[in-house]
């Protein structure tokens with residue numbers, strides 16, 4: 665879409681949450697934030713290469729840590745360019761809110777949403793095994809789910825976000841930060857900064873920079889990404905595990921999401937989906953999506969965990985009806 669001042673102003677008014685800089689439970693506890701109240705536009709898919717100079721990826725970024733996961737502090741991101749598809753010159757500004765960051769339709773990927781942490785908890789509780797699995801983090805935003813899978817020795821991890829700026833500025837740097845690992849290249853001598861003193865940083869990375877060779881990064885609308893993957897020259901195997909958190913807020917997206925899952929999941933694969941029970945303002949939610957999936961009659965679903973703190977949140981597992 666061509667970016668005009670009017671469209672930027674409009675997108676500021678109607679898309680994207682007002683965000684806090686700290687991730688995790690409580691960031692949207694009032695239920696007032698919803699990722700997008702706009703209908704998404706068609707957005708072509710593209711693959712983002714991992715740059716050779718990993719230090720450069722973290723240049724001028726503030727890296728924070730929660731548990732053993734590194735992530736870029738978005739409120740401190742100094743944006744120097746616009747979303748590629750907008751194709752308009754260079755801008756440089758400090759970010760005051762996430763929706764300022766991306767012109768056009770922004771789908772919420774700059775913030776780490778609380779269901780991400782629910783799903784990470786669930787992985788340990790349910791002892792989900794990632795070893796040698798082919799994993800997709802769909803609607804990844806910061807990409808922490810995929811990064812956990814990578815640390816769990818997944819064979820391949822692919823990340824997808826609607827917005828290419830999210831992939832370039834957040835997802836890819838987060839993957840790099842977690843693969844570089846011990847903080848030694850992220851302190852004052854390195855590209856980025858971590859807010860914790862060296863004694864508090866994890867001593868040893870569970871991933872090495874080599875783990876990045878297992879990762880691929882994609883931006884674009886779901887059906888476009890699905891098409892790109894299936895038609896690509898590179899060999900493509902379906903995913904053993906698809907992880908997706910806070911992606912079912914808008915019922916307008918259900919068909920694209922459902923069909924993408926159906927197209928990309930291995931016949932015996934599993935989808936782990938984390939969501940709020942209901943998204944006020946946009947209208948989606950876990951029970952509506954469950955009904956949608958049931959009507960399509962391709963997947964069986966089961967709600968494997970309910971988190972009843974404040975706004976109810978759930979983890980759903982999906983598998984093909986005829987799978988083992």
Ligand code: SAM
Pocket residue numbers: 699704771772773774775776777778779780802803804805806807824825826827884885886887908909910911917920
């Ligand atoms: N999973 C992350 C989390 O839990 O922090 C980000 C959640 S964010 C609220 C929703 C994500 O879904 C966005 O990152 C966006 O890229 C993706 N998304 C939503 N609708 C999409 C669509 N129609 N096509 C592609 N991606 C979409």
